[in-house]
Amino acid sequence: xxxxxxxxxxxxxxxxxxxxxxxxxxxxxxxxxxxxxxxxxxxxxxxxxxxxxxxxxxxxxxxxxxxxxxxxxxxxxxxxxxxxxxxxxxxxxxxxxxxxxxxxxxxxxxxxxxxxxxxxxxxxxxxxxxxxxxxxxxxxxxxxxxxxxxxxxxxxxxxxxxxxxxxxxxxxxxxxxxxxxxxxxxxxxxxxxxxxxxxxxxxxxxxxxxxxxxxxxxxxxxxxxxxxxxxxxxxxxxxxxxxxxxxxxxxxxxxxxxxxxxxxxxxxxxxxxxxxxxxxxxxxxxxxxxxxxxxxxxxxxxxxxxxxxxx
Amino acid sequence: xxxxxxxxxxxxxxxxxxxxxxxxxxxxxxxxxxxxxxxxxxxxxxxxxxxxxxxxxxxxxxxxxxxxxxxxxxxxxxxxxxxxxxxxxxxxxxxxxxxxxxxxxxxxxxxxxxxxxxxxxxxxxxxxxxxxxxxxxxxxxxxxxxxxxxxxxxxxxxxxxxxxxxxxxxxxxxxxxxxxxxxxxxxxxxxxxxxxxxxxxxxxxxxxxxxxxxxxxxxxxxxxxxxxxxxxxxxxxxxxxxxxxxxxxxxxxxxxxxxxxxxxxxxxxxxxxxxxxxxxxxxxxxxxxxxxxxxxxxxxxxxxxxxxxxxxxxxxxxxxxxxxxxxxxxxxxxxxxxxxxxxxxxxxxxxxxxxxxxxxxxxxxxxxxxxxxxxxxxxxxxxxxxxxxx
Numbered sequence: 001x002x003x004x005x006x007x008x009x010x011x012x013x014x015x016x017x018x019x020x021x022x023x024x025x026x027x028x029x030x031x032x033x034x035x036x037x038x039x040x041x042x043x044x045x046x047x048x049x050x051x052x053x054x055x056x057x058x059x060x061x062x063x064x065x066x067x068x069x070x071x072x073x074x075x076x077x078x079x080x081x082x083x084x085x086x087x088x089x090x091x092x093x094x095x096x097x098x099x100x101x102x103x104x105x106x107x108x109x110x111x112x113x114x115x116x117x118x119x120x121x122x123x124x125x126x127x128x129x130x131x132x133x134x135x136x137x138x139x140x141x142x143x144x145x146x147x148x149x150x151x152x153x154x155x156x157x158x159x160x161x162x163x164x165x166x167x168x169x170x171x172x173x174x175x176x177x178x179x180x181x182x183x184x185x186x187x188x189x190x191x192x193x194x195x196x197x198x199x200x201x202x203x204x205x206x207x208x209x210x211x212x213x214x215x216x217x218x219x220x221x222x223x224x225x226x227x228x229x230x231x232x233x234x235x236x237x238x239x240x241x242x243x244x245x246x247x248x249x250x251x252x253x254x255x256x257x258x259x260x261x262x263x264x265x266x267x268x269x270x271x272x273x274x275x276x277x278x279x280x281x282x283x284x285x286x287x288x289x290x291x292x293x294x295x296x297x298x299x300x301x302x303x304x305x306x307x308x309x310x311x
Numbered sequence: 312x313x314x315x316x317x318x319x320x321x322x323x324x325x326x327x328x329x330x331x332x333x334x335x336x337x338x339x340x341x342x343x344x345x346x347x348x349x350x351x352x353x354x355x356x357x358x359x360x361x362x363x364x365x366x367x368x369x370x371x372x373x374x375x376x377x378x379x380x381x382x383x384x385x386x387x388x389x390x391x392x393x394x395x396x397x398x399x400x401x402x403x404x405x406x407x408x409x410x411x412x413x414x415x416x417x418x419x420x421x422x423x424x425x426x427x428x429x430x431x432x433x434x435x436x437x438x439x440x441x442x443x444x445x446x447x448x449x450x451x452x453x454x455x456x457x458x459x460x461x462x463x464x465x466x467x468x469x470x471x472x473x474x475x476x477x478x479x480x481x482x483x484x485x486x487x488x489x490x491x492x493x494x495x496x497x498x499x500x501x502x503x504x505x506x507x508x509x510x511x512x513x514x515x516x517x518x519x520x521x522x523x524x525x526x527x528x529x530x531x532x533x534x535x536x537x538x539x540x541x542x543x544x545x546x547x548x549x550x551x552x553x554x555x556x557x558x559x560x561x562x563x564x565x566x567x568x569x570x571x572x573x574x575x576x577x578x579x580x581x582x583x584x585x586x587x588x589x590x591x592x593x594x595x596x597x598x599x600x601x602x603x604x605x606x607x608x609x610x611x612x613x614x615x616x617x618x619x620x621x622x623x624x625x626x627x628x629x630x631x632x633x634x635x636x637x638x639x640x641x642x643x644x645x646x647x648x649x650x651x652x653x654x655x656x657x658x659x660x661x662x663x664x665x666x667x668x669x670x671x672x673x674x675x676x677x678x679x680x681x682x683x684x685x686x687x688x689x690x691x692x693x694x695x696x697x698x699x700x701x
Binding site: 214218 | 374375376395396397398401402403405407409410411412413422423426427468469472
């Protein structure tokens with residue numbers, strides 16, 4: 001009697017198990033199905049081109065005779081020694097633009113997050129309003145804004161600001177267009193929304209009662225900002241600066257339209273190597289050098305900012 | 312005027328919190344009507360009321376987080392009305408604790424000391440961690456702590472500054488019942504230990520009564536009554552206080568005689584006595600009065616035993632509508648001609664098995680436990696709010 005019950009139970013068990021497991025197994029696969037479109041996209045449009053470019057960078061040959069992979073790593077060294085001023089310039093312009101974006105964007109993001117009240121949504125729309133016009137057209141508009149004898153340049157001249165900036169080498173005489181300052185202005189303008197939005201998001205998440213608590217604990221408004229608000233907005237500062245610096249360091253449109261031959265950034269070199277000189281290996285090598293520099297800088301920056309510590 | 316203020320300041324000792332004609336209006340809405348309040352130095356003072364009664368606004372005005380529309384705030388002899396919060400010797404324990412998420416526990420606690428330029432804070436921080444029994448959590452981040460622990464950090468962070476007054480804004484609101492009871496005792500212990508004036512805002516009448524030396528009951532932006540918990544409970548001056556603190560049976564009655572030390576009134580055909588000195592308003596013959604008695608003061612006798620009730624006690628006859636056994640006592644709801652749904656709490660010493668719903672009973676109590684309130688008030692004031700708050 002007892003034996004039969006036992007066998008019955010044993011026999012029943014394997015039947016029960018798959019019935020129970022089937023839905024859970026399907027559920028476990030759901031995340032992977034959701035990931036699939038993104039993974040395919042990345043594979044086709046990011047990973048494959050990257051591999052292709054990597055192989056291009058170690059090829060030799062010419063357009064007429066065709067390029068072959070010869071593992072010619074010398075291209076990297078040649079490219080770097082020839083174009084290092086453009087690398088330095090790119091990082092300098094992008095860094096300056098990022099800093100300017102932070103200085104301009106932080107007060108605005110702070111205002112929208114804490115003081116705007118019912119104007120908050122309108123101001124946010126205004127921040128992204130430039131996106132309704134093409135990037136190119138907006139940059140061309142800056143050509144007019146900074147043109148010789150334009151209102152802005154006249155005012156800067158009258159205030160003798162341009163004397164100072166010329167002395168610093170940012171502008172030339174009474175001109176702004178085709179100078180480093182014009183390129184940095186264009187970069188700052190074009191990437192400002194990418195700074196403001198993450199800053200706003202992280203500031204907006206800060207509990208207003210923390211400000212009250214700080215003031216209750218003898219912190220003046222300035223100290224409250226320094227010790228509470230700013231540290232808590234660090235995730236926004238980090239992502240804002242990255243979203244500005246990384247694309248700005250690879251940008252070539254601003255230097256092309258607002259700059260001169262003396263303000264060429266590495267993006268301009270890559271563009272002309274690819275499309276005009278048709279020296280594909282050098283262009284690919286330059287791209288990889290830029291990518292490596294940016295990656296190293298970003299890693300060091302994130303480590304030092306210590307964002308993983310922040311809630 | 313200045314002379315008078317200075318004079319009273321001297322008389323009342325250095326550390327009292329004095330609110331004089333303080334009020335707060337938001338546009339046309341008066342959150343706090345002009346009120347005068349003195350919190351004696353070293354006392355545990357509770358501001359009790361339902362949400363929106365102005366108690367938190369009053370607290371925030373003392374902290375400096377809210378500017379009063381009128382009136383002045385004094386700490387001892389110092390007028391702090393126009394001082395910003397970071398210049399007031401006052402600290403707050405916030406309802407949500409408002410711990411700084413990017414700092415660990417000991418940095419949170421040291422925050423106030425550091426802002427005042429004190430360099431060596433370690434000893435004091437350690438002592439404070441000891442006081443709130445969190446010595447092992449110094450390097451934890453706030454989010455790694457439980458609600459009760461975060462609450463204690465908030466207390467420590469405020470107390471370490473030795474403020475003249477510690478303000479507590481519903482500090483136990485987010486905790487579950489058991490932890491709340493535990494923290495009530497804890498806070499009371501800390502207050503006795505450090506001797507700092509505590510001003511505690513709460514909507515929980517039990518919490519206010521357990522912890523505070525003095526309670527100010529607030530309603531609609533005004534202080535309804537101020538006093539020691541037992542005094543407020545035994546001698547409520549308004550229907551709001553009678554209903555908000557515990558439960559009261561309020562019976563509408565008509566005054567028959569005002570001659571002796573007791574006032575004789577009639578309700579639902581029966582006669583009741585109310586001590587004349589326990590009537591809050593002037594009573595006159597033929598006028599109305601609300602007669603009140605607490606449920607635990609009432610004894611319940613089966614109608615068959617009515618004869619054995621001692622003379623001179625107030626009596627009301629009725630029928631049991633409902634009864635619930637809750638261990639230490641049994642709570643009865645009795646309908647009577649004098650008033651519907653009278654509450655009676657009987658100690659479970661010798662249970663009379665005849666006292667079941669439907670039974671005819673006599674409610675009787677010592678007239679000395681009766682109080683009389685102004686009949687012009689809303690008889691149900693403060694009733695609903697208790698349930699909302701619970």
